[in-house]
Amino acid sequence: MRSGDTIVALSSGATPSGVAVLRLSGSLVRDILESVVGKVPEPRRLALRAIGHDSLLDRGLVAYFPAPHSFTGEDCAELQVHGSPAGVRAILRLLTSLGARLAEAGEFTRRAFENGKLDLVxxxxxxxxxxxxxxxxxxxxxxxxxxxxxxxxxxxxxxxxxxxxxxxxxxxxxxxxxxxxxxxxxxxxxxxxxxxxxxxxxxxVEHGRVIREGIRVALAGPPNVGKSSLLNALARSDIAIVTDEAGTTRDVREVPLDIQGQLYILLDLAGLRETSSKAESEGIRRAHLAMENADLILWLTAPDIEDLPVPSFTPPIIKVGTKLDLASTSGSHVLVSTRTGEGLVDLTRAINQFGQSIVSGEPALxxxxxxxxxxxxxxxxxxxxxxxxxxxxxxxxxxxxxxxxxxxxxGRMDAETVLDRLFSSFCIGK
Structure with missing residues (x-):
């Protein structure tokens, strides 16, 4: 990133779209606006302007934000135009020909940091x-x-x-x-x-972590107990492959699930058993590791599957009896059938009650x-x-x-490394 020059980017979503927002920041903003839209609007007031130089490219709303009262602390402007791919490309070509350059990811926000408008947190x-x-x-x-x-x-x-x-x-x-x-x-x-x-x-910190990253819920138990079927039922999608062959799942599959505004990450794990297969053994090792790092374990049992001893892991455990349409399983907290849907609401409620117990109250900063x-x-x-x-x-x-x-x-000391990593994940135009 180079400071001091004027940058431009499409700050809205990809075209075609109803409206496209082009953002500029830098010392040449006012001069570029005068060349492109004629009279510069009053600060922080939207004005309808013809946009072009030698020929009309579009008509749209233009806003001007003089320094230091702008997002970046520099002179800024926004052009709200029609979201035509050809139109946006033509306007960007015009703006860059007048001295602006295309912005890099996160460059607007980085300038806001460098000019004291935002700190690192x-x-x-x-x-x-x-x-x-x-x-x-x-x-x-x-x-x-x-x-x-x-x-x-x-x-x-x-x-x-x-x-x-x-x-x-x-x-x-x-x-x-x-x-x-x-x-x-x-x-x-x-x-x-x-x-x-x-x-x-x-x-x-842990409270804030589970809000930001999600509550990790591991679906665990012996093979063919219905973990992948339950994952598909909770996610309401055929995400996981389901067969009657033991050992179908050999890796940890993660599926996000939004329950009443809280993110849960469902982990579909390999079935736990003794095996001579190297690939399946690796899947079981990863399953044990995922269970140890989970926030909640759904321990699945089924009437037609021999149960295993419940592991003595630190995370709380909800015992789920599956295949309720065949028969009920004793000792379970919740009974479900993925075939009929019975019990799924009760299980979702139990998961959400656990989640509310660790994320209730004001959001952790x-x-x-x-x-x-x-x-x-x-x-x-x-x-x-x-x-x-x-x-x-x-x-x-x-x-x-x-x-x-x-x-x-x-970010008042030793901020460069953190900034480089952070801004690499930002979208262009922000």
Whole structure:
């Protein structure tokens, strides 16, 4: 990405479409607008303009956003035109001939970051918002994009700055008459309160993770117990291959499912049994690994299949008796028949009740491994500082390191690597 030049991109969906939105940002925006649409509209007001240079290409709505009050902090403009593939190509050719270049993925948002319009956690929220598929994901991403997490981090940083100022003043100016040798009486209480607040926030990371990535639900049990059939029934699609041959499923198949706004990832696993097949053995190994990493296990049994001992895995287990149309299975929490559909509503309700138990309440703002790593580092440094208040130099350095951890999280330090990875997943024009 090159800063300083003017960029342009199609910011709306692929053509053909009812409307296409072309976005520009950079120092040449006003000059380009004057060449293409004539009179530049009033800032932040839509105006109908003829679009072209030597000849008319289209008519559409034009908006102008002068710096610094724009998304990127630079002069910006948007052209809302008809979504004709030929028309959009012609307008893009004209705009690039006048000095703009085609933008790279995420370049508009990166300029917003570089110009101080968004910080790194807000940008991550924007990326999550663009990819949100469920209501819970949308609410969580929007809260992060709107600065909910940034505000909390800034509160922690300001408190850290106050504590650092107090302890460093004690170190540097203890020989001055207006600086006491001892720390203020409430210093320890404030340090402990800050540490407790960050520790409490860390407890919400898993909550945020399951909203952002989905609750992983493993369908497990012996071969031919009906795992793939149940997967197809819950997903309401013939996604998985179903046969009466044992060992048909040999890999972990993931299927997303939206239940009342929460994303669940259904995992169709290989049937668990002793086998001499190397391919099936690998599938069973992967099945065990998926069960260990799942948030919930649906342990399937059937009246015509010999049951296996329920594994002693950490995730909660719901016992599901399948093939209810043949006979009922004792000891099950839920009985279902994929042939008749009986019990599927009860099973969906049971899955959703589990999901609600771990994601209820306001959306958690912490949801990424990067969040967890930064706050864990800050919490560890605060604990070390508390333990070394009788060594002020050590405590002061720990408070500095805690501040740095929070500054890295919002992108004020060492942001380049995170930015490169993040923006590579953004769409062109955002």
């Amino acid at each position: 807000e940008i991550e929220g924007l990326g999550d918002l663009l990819e949100a598929e469920t209501e819970n994901q949308r609410r969580q991403a929007l809260a992060r994009f709107e600065g909910g997490l940034t505000q909390k981090i800034e509160e922690w940083r300001h408190e850290l700055l106050d504590l650092r100022a107090l302890i460093e003043a004690n170190l540097d100016f203890s020989d001055e008459g207006d600086v006491d040798d001892d720390l203020p009486f409430d210093f320890v209480a404030r340090l402990h309160a800050l540490s407790a607040d960050i520790d409490h926030a860390l407890q919400s 912490l949801s990424r491994e990067r969040d967890k790593a930064a706050l864990t580092r800050a919490a560890e440094e605060l604990q070390t500082a508390s333990a070394n208040l009788n060594h002020p130099e050590v405590a002061a350095e720990c408070l500095r390191q805690a501040s740095y951890a929070l500054e890295r999280l919002i």
